[in-house]
Amino acid sequence: MTPLAGAEISEWVALRRVRQGGVAQVGGRWVESGHRLPGHLAVALRGLLASRLIRLIDPDPTTGVMGRAALTRAGIDRYEQLCQQALQLPGAQFIALCRRFIDNDPVGSTSLPD
Numbered sequence: 001m002t003p004l005a006g007a008e009i010s011e012w013v014a015l016r017r018v019r020q021g022g023v024a025q026v027g028g029r030w031v032e033s034g035h036r037l038p039g040h041l042a043v044a045l046r047g048l049l050a051s052r053l054i055r056l057i058d059p060d061p062t063t064g065v066m067g068r069a070a071l072t073r074a075g076i077d078r079y080e081q082l083c084q085q086a087l088q089l090p091g092a093q094f095i096a097l098c099r100r101f102i103d104n105d106p107v108g109s110t111s112l113p114d
Contacts, residue, residue: 002085002088004082004085004086004088007044008082008085010040010041010043010044011044011047011048011078011082012079012082012083012085012086013041013044014041014044014045014048015048015053015054015071015075015078015079015082016079017032017037017041018045018048018054018069018070018071018075019071019076019079021068023037023045023068023069024056024065024066024067024068024069025056025065025066025067025069026063026065026066027066028066029042030042030045030046030069045069048075049069051074052072052074052075053071053072053074053075053078054069054070054071054072054075055067055069055070055072056068056069056070057069057070
């Protein structure tokens with residue numbers, strides 16, 4: 001298994017955010033807790049939805065929410081696989097990744113770790 005790289009980082013972060021709850025599609029845009037998600041995560045979420053790793057549930061037409069995102073069984077498996085890959089990163093890269101995307105994950109963050 002190879003360490004996380006490139007688009008897999010965005011996929012991992014997107015799956016983590018869906019797993020934590022609060023991600024929804026509103027008016028064709030991906031939001032989390034009412035804030036628009038950065039482009040790289042929106043792209044990842046569209047791919048995850050198309051690949052059936054996430055699904056939209058509980059639509060609410062009165063608020064414009066198209067559906068809250070939820071992991072499918074395949075999505076849970078993929079998230080666990082990406083977590084294992086993340087653990088294979090060199091220490092400094094893993095710590096930087098965690099600090100940027102896990103510990104203090106600003107909604108507006110658009111940059112990926114080096």
